[in-house]
Amino acid sequence: MARAAQRSARTSVWLAGKARRGGRGGGQPSGLDRERITSATVRLLDAEGLAKFSMRRLAAELNVTAMSVYWYVDTKDDLLELALDAAFGELTLPDPESHEDWRIQLRAVARGYRELLVRHPWLSPLIGTYINIGPNSLAFSRLIQRIIRKTGLPAHGLVAAISAVFQFVYGFGTIEGHFIARSAAFGMTPDDYFHHAMSTVTQSPEAAEIVQDAAELMEARGGDTVEEMWERDFDFALDLLVAGIEAMVEKAGGE
Numbered sequence: 001m002a003r004a005a006q007r008s009a010r011t012s013v014w015l016a017g018k019a020r021r022g023g024r025g026g027g028q029p030s031g032l033d034r035e036r037i038t039s040a041t042v043r044l045l046d047a048e049g050l051a052k053f054s055m056r057r058l059a060a061e062l063n064v065t066a067m068s069v070y071w072y073v074d075t076k077d078d079l080l081e082l083a084l085d086a087a088f089g090e091l092t093l094p095d096p097e098s099h100e101d102w103r104i105q106l107r108a109v110a111r112g113y114r115e116l117l118v119r120h121p122w123l124s125p126l127i128g129t130y131i132n133i134g135p136n137s138l139a140f141s142r143l144i145q146r147i148i149r150k151t152g153l154p155a156h157g158l159v160a161a162i163s164a165v166f167q168f169v170y171g172f173g174t175i176e177g178h179f180i181a182r183s184a185a186f187g188m189t190p191d192d193y194f195h196h197a198m199s200t201v202t203q204s205p206e207a208a209e210i211v212q213d214a215a216e217l218m219e220a221r222g223g224d225t226v227e228e229m230w231e232r233d234f235d236f237a238l239d240l241l242v243a244g245i246e247a248m249v250e251k252a253g254g255e
Helices: 002-008 034-048 055-062 076-088 102-119 123-127 135-150 155-185 190-201 205-221 226-254
Strands: none
Touching: 034 055, 034 076, 055 076, 076 123, 076 135, 102 123, 102 135, 102 155, 102 226, 123 155, 135 155, 155 190, 155 226, 190 226
């Protein structure tokens, strides 16, 4: 049974030389390569979302047959892994060898990661599906480790610090990106959709008290638009995390 499970479990496109293969031998369709296919995949995912994506739809976008695409990738999963890593390649990463303060670098990487998740709402479910060992994903992970090591946290707290910061960013960016995508699906701006949702929810007697409390909290945090509220929330939450890291470093130094 264990062997059967191993056979049925899919491997990564980045293993066993699969990602480096240009095609399946002679006769592959002209005018295609993995870079062009991957770029088209990212464009389609941005335009139509993950649920509507298919190899057939991609082939139509490229004006080829579906079998032509299979010269370059074995499965749809392989292609989604390639698209996932291509998106991570959009990040502008600070120089890990520089003497720049870790706080500046951490904030820059966190903000870039959030913007990436918002720009590509299909990214977050793929991050939770694949093992993310493409070159761009690995460069991102390696840099995060380098930055967190600069903080002075004890070794046993490094992984927890990475999780605290970047799971927060993942959740924040995912919710923000999906909210924007849902607003667009209804033909509304995020502000219009937010006000529509709030007015709809207030019609429920059960939710009235909670909505009132939430409205007071949102008024206190300031911001005239949804975007401004998100910016303030994100910056303040990131400040809290940085302050927490600083406090834990000080605590470890005093022990």
